[in-house]
Amino acid sequence: MKEIASMHHVTFSYDTEEESSQIQIKALDDVSFTLYEGEWLAVVGHNGSGKSTLAKLLIGLLFPSTGEVNLFLEPLSDANLWETRSRMGIVFQNPDNQFVGSTVQDDVAFALENNGVPHEMMVKRVREALEQVKMSGYVNHEPHHLSGGQKQRVAIAGALALQPELLILDEATSMLDPQGREEVIEIVKKLRGEIGLTVVSITHDLEEVLLADRVLVMNEGKVLMMGTPQEIFQKGKELESIGLDLPFALRVSELLRESGVELQGNHMTEEELVNELWTFHFSK
Ligand SMILES: Nc1ncnc2c1ncn2[C@@H]1O[C@H](COP(=O)(O)OP(=O)(O)O)[C@@H](O)[C@H]1O
Numbered sequence: 144m145k146e147i148a149s150m151h152h153v154t155f156s157y158d159t160e161e162e163s164s165q166i167q168i169k170a171l172d173d174v175s176f177t178l179y180e181g182e183w184l185a186v187v188g189h190n191g192s193g194k195s196t197l198a199k200l201l202i203g204l205l206f207p208s209t210g211e212v213n214l215f216l217e218p219l220s221d222a223n224l225w226e227t228r229s230r231m232g233i234v235f236q237n238p239d240n241q242f243v244g245s246t247v248q249d250d251v252a253f254a255l256e257n258n259g260v261p262h263e264m265m266v267k268r269v270r271e272a273l274e275q276v277k278m279s280g281y282v283n284h285e286p287h288h289l290s291g292g293q294k295q296r297v298a299i300a301g302a303l304a305l306q307p308e309l310l311i312l313d314e315a316t317s318m319l320d321p322q323g324r325e326e327v328i329e330i331v332k333k334l335r336g337e338i339g340l341t342v343v344s345i346t347h348d349l350e351e352v353l354l355a356d357r358v359l360v361m362n363e364g365k366v367l368m369m370g371t372p373q374e375i376f377q378k379g380k381e382l383e384s385i386g387l388d389l390p391f392a393l394r395v396s397e398l399l400r401e402s403g404v405e406l407q408g409n410h411m412t413e414e415e416l417v418n419e420l421w422t423f424h425f426s427k
Pocket residue numbers: 157158159168169170188189190191192193194195196197
């Protein structure tokens with residue numbers, strides 16, 4: 144497995160002013176992890192646990208107070224910042240703060256233009272990206288007049304048009320309805336299959352967490368645990384103690400077990416649970 148990004152003992156503090164005295168807020172505390180090419184990493188944690196700060200450090204919007212961030216096997220520095228950023232796309236939670244173009248197509252084209260992509264290729268990529276998010280019918284619309292879900296899809300198209308090697312979604316699906324969320328997940332799945340895209344998805348959506356290859360759990364600026372969804376959700380009590388939800392099927396499995404139903408496994412999806420319950424039922 145080839146590394147695509149990593150953090151080594153990264154600490155980050157925000158300097159803020161409160162009642163005219165300078166204070167520091169430690170948002171990340173000794174964070175280390177490695178992300179591999181083609182991987183889908185879900186990042187979870189309560190509000191304020193440092194997830195967005197981690198995303199911003201990963202794309203060089205912020206620099207660590209101490210420690211090191213490596214991207215594409217090189218330490219992120221002033222010298223390689225722009226080249227490195229051009230290989231990554233990021234989508235934030237609130238698309239309103241991200242629009243720069245006066246029409247949907249201008250908006251999607253903006254970053255490509257900045258990266259010096261030739262006009263013909265730009266037109267092609269903008270068209271393809273808008274097709275992928277099913278927004279082709281809106282090329283000349285004003286972004287501000289779209290619905291929340293449509294705006295978010297345009298923001299995602301903007302990131303996809305860059306043909307990034309690493310795509311970071313910071314709660315990008317949180318404002319979408321279940322169908323919109325499903326569509327984004329489908330796009331991500333498809334791109335992973337086609338171009339081996341690496342994805343970091345900060346999310347509260349448990350369905351999405353279950354689809355990831357690995358999960359990074361943040362708590363109070365620290366990495367609490369990292370592992371496959373199965374490994375993470377084995378530690379259900381610990382996750383609940385830091386205020387995280389568990390998958391519905393897992394909670395039901397636990398309740399069934401407590402009431403004397405002998406289940407074989409810890410079921411993550413409703414399908415797995417239902418299958419075992421049927422087997423259990425018929426073997427009686
Ligand atoms: N621009 C900022 N200035 C000062 N403190 C901030 C700023 N952004 C985030 N923080 C603080 O840093 C901590 C981590 O925030 P953040 O990374 O946004 O967490 P999350 O994305 O998990 O909700 C929180 O305590 C938050 O209040």
